[in-house]
Every structure is written in structure tokens, then in C-alpha cells.
Amino acid sequence: MFSLVDIYRDNQSIPVLSLAPCRSCRNIKQGIGSALVREGLRKCQDTGYPIVVVLGHPGFYPRFGFTPAGEKGLQLPFDALRSFMVYELSAHALDGIRGLVAYPLNLAKNRDYFYTHRWAA
Ligand SMILES: CC(C)(COP(=O)(O)OP(=O)(O)OC[C@H]1O[C@@H](n2cnc3c(N)ncnc32)[C@H](O)[C@@H]1OP(=O)(O)O)[C@@H](O)C(=O)NCCC(=O)NCCS
Numbered sequence: 001m002f003s004l005v006d007i008y009r010d011n012q013s014i015p016v017l018s019l020a021p022c023r024s025c026r027n028i029k030q031g032i033g034s035a036l037v038r039e040g041l042r043k044c045q046d047t048g049y050p051i052v053v054v055l056g057h058p059g060f061y062p063r064f065g066f067t068p069a070g071e072k073g074l075q076l077p078f079d080a081l082r083s084f085m086v087y088e089l090s091a092h093a094l095d096g097i098r099g100l101v102a103y104p105l106n107l108a109k110n111r112d113y114f115y116t117h118r119w120a121a
Helices: 032-044
Strands: 002-009 012-019 051-055 084-088 099-102
Touching: 002 032, 012 032, 012 099
Parallel strands: 012 051
Antiparallel strands: 002 012, 002 099, 051 084
């Protein structure tokens, strides 16, 4: 699911996309998870939002182009090390984007607030 989160800096906020949760059937492992991520990122390019952030396993997401977000000037309120990653939806998408990413506490509940994509299982 792709949702909206805000990046805060100097009393301003920039809306970006967040990938969470990402799940496929653990028993299948035939490329379903990868296909979902790739198709999701392709659809995200039509949204106009600049980047997608993810909190996930650093062994899984880099294959799609995600890179450590901390190295790009993005921060979380807690230390997520290399699990916090970012994907640029266009060239130079991160230019001028720095700051603190705030995940809403009710990420899974407030569906009116979020821009979501859902796929059939
Ligand atoms: C992560 C997940 C979506 C991958 O789905 P999938 O259908 O198995 O994915 P694919 O078949 O396309 O790819 C499998 C690859 O992902 C890797 N992988 C699967 N789960 C992983 C995990 N939790 N951490 C790191 N790598 C993982 C596999 O080792 C495999 O790697 P390989 O291609 O180098 O052998 C699925 O395992 C899942 O739903 N897990 C439970 C929820 C979860 O942990 N989501 C991720 C939150 S960050």
C-alpha cells in the first residue's frame, strides 16, 4: 500500500509517498512481492509525488532502486539505520527535499487521509 506522509523542515511540509505495508504470500516466493513493488513504483510515477520512502529490509528493497534515505538528508524520529530507504520517482527528485519524515500514528486506520493503491491478492 502506498500512503501519503509528510517531510517536515523549517515549519514547512512536503507530501511524499510511503510504501507500507508490503506483503505477499510467504509460501509462494515466485516473484509476487517483487512484481508488486515494481508495478507499484511504476504507478507512483503518475502521481506527481517526488519520492517513495520505505522502512524495510535492506536486503530486499535496494534491488528496486531504493537507497539509504539517511544519506540523502532524510531523517526519522528514531534510528532506523539502513532500513530507512528512499526511491526517487524522477531524476533529481530529491533536490531541495530534506527533513524529518513523520509517519501518522493511525497509518492503517485513517483511509480518507491517504492516497492508496491496492492490488488483488
Ligand atoms: C517481503 C515479501 C513481500 C517478498 O515477497 P516474495 O513474493 O517472496 O518476493 P519475491 O519472490 O519477489 O522475492 C523474494 C526475494 O525477497 C527476499 N525476501 C523475502 N522476504 C524478505 C525479508 N523479510 N527480508 C529480506 N529479503 C526478503 C527473498 O530472500 C528473495 O530474495 P532473492 O530473490 O535474492 O532470493 C514477502 O516475503 C512478505 O510478504 N513478507 C512478509 C511481510 C514483510 O516482511 N514485508 C516486508 C516488510 S519490509
